[in-house]
Amino acid sequence: MNDRDTALAPGPDDAAMLSALRELNLPDRLLQVLLAQAPDHAGEALLDYVGDLTRAGRIDQARRVLEVLRAYPPAPDDRQYASIELVRLLHHSGEEQAVAEAERITAELLSPGGLGAGPAELLAEDLEARGELADALRCLNLASRDLLAEPPEDLEGLEARYLTALIRRSRVRAQLGMELDAHDEVAVASARRLLAETYGDVGEGETRTEGSEPDRDAEVLFSRQAFDDARTRGLLPHEVAEHGADAYYRAAERNLREQSSERPETRWSVVLHGVAEIEAFAEHTGMDAGDRATALSWSEGEIAAHDPRLVPWPPQRNEACWCGSTRKYKKCCGSPSNR
Incomplete structure (x- = not known):
């Protein structure tokens, strides 16, 4: 040596x-x-x-x-x-x-x-995507253990970035049909506050003038955990399926940059979804699950303005990339090489 x-x-x-x-x-x-x-x-x-x-x-x-x-x-x-x-x-x-x-x-x-807290939160994401919600909740309880030990009122007003595990925990508990507990209420309020700040909602005591509502739009994509299933089911265009998940998200990033430059006043978000919700929506509406318009229609009808699944774009360079790779944005979709 x-x-x-x-x-x-x-x-x-x-x-x-x-x-x-x-x-x-x-x-x-x-x-x-x-x-x-x-x-x-x-x-x-x-x-x-x-x-x-x-x-x-x-x-x-x-x-x-x-x-x-x-x-x-x-x-x-x-x-x-x-x-x-x-x-x-x-x-x-x-x-x-x-x-x-x-x-x-x-x-x-x-x-x-x-499991430690960080790995527990990461594993929970995969378990949730596979529909293993009970185990996902176990992981999120562990990931948010320190937060759960604090009285809920002491967490009020904290920024959402400090409460990510708690926010995800509230989402999984909702999917399991569990009633909101006091920590869920804090998490949901924090997520709504972040979205309100991101999308420029009026502050307390202000009134919004007619026509002042900011333009908003979203890129709607299969999540990284759902990509292979979507490819197997033929829900992705051939050229997308052929080149894999990373190429899929990098192309979406380039599209977001292009759209952002053309519409600088628009506030952009990303919505990552699974296969099940798109197939269920397609069956209900008679649309084609593999058609991009179907996912856009699903998003417009199902994703409310304060939905935690709306991920503001672009993230800060040192924050986790929006695509779910676990890498920092600057080293992933936000890399200078992705031009």
Whole structure:
């Protein structure tokens, strides 16, 4: 081990991780990046590389890197994040044995002590997309544990960005048919306040003059968790299905930029939806579930102005990307390379 190795590998587990990664014949540039990273950033660099492999269609190699990260996590949460990403890849493969392995890993994550708050919120997103709402709620209860320990009145007035887990918890509880509790009411009020600020609603004591309502529009897209199902069901155009989810969202980002430049006064949002709600809407209305107009009609009829599913666009550069990749916006759809 050379002197630079100590930046990543002060202990035997990190040395073992480096050794295992070298056996995968990873690019020298990646190993150099890892050697220069502090332990708490090395896992993030590897997860970014896994994203690159996945976008390139090198799924087997991505899975091998994730297995190494699971076996030798340089920081405590890295094993959990790697496990969640591996579960996604296994589910997307559709292979019976792979799906069974994904379920085993998920059960491991859901076991007592298996999840930290950050990974729990991320896993909840996937579980909700798969319709596993009870387990999603378990994760969101864990992710918002510190917030739930606070009296609801102490949380009133907090910005929505500090309450994301609580807001998602309220949404899942609503889907399960549960009555709002006091923390749900705080979460919903915070989400509504964010949307009101984003869309320029009038403040207290003001009156809106006729014609002053800001123009609003939304890009309506399948969620990342629903993309493969939508592709399998033929709900995506051939050219979109062929190039994959990342190309789908990057193209949407470019369209949003173009539309925003042409209509600078319009306040834009993104709505990510699943397959079930679009198919149900199409069946009810007699429309084609694969027609973009159907999703737009669904959004116009089902998504109210203060719906938490409306994600303001664009996010701040250091915030999570709107597409659900878990990467920062500036490193994902908001990257300068996506022009």
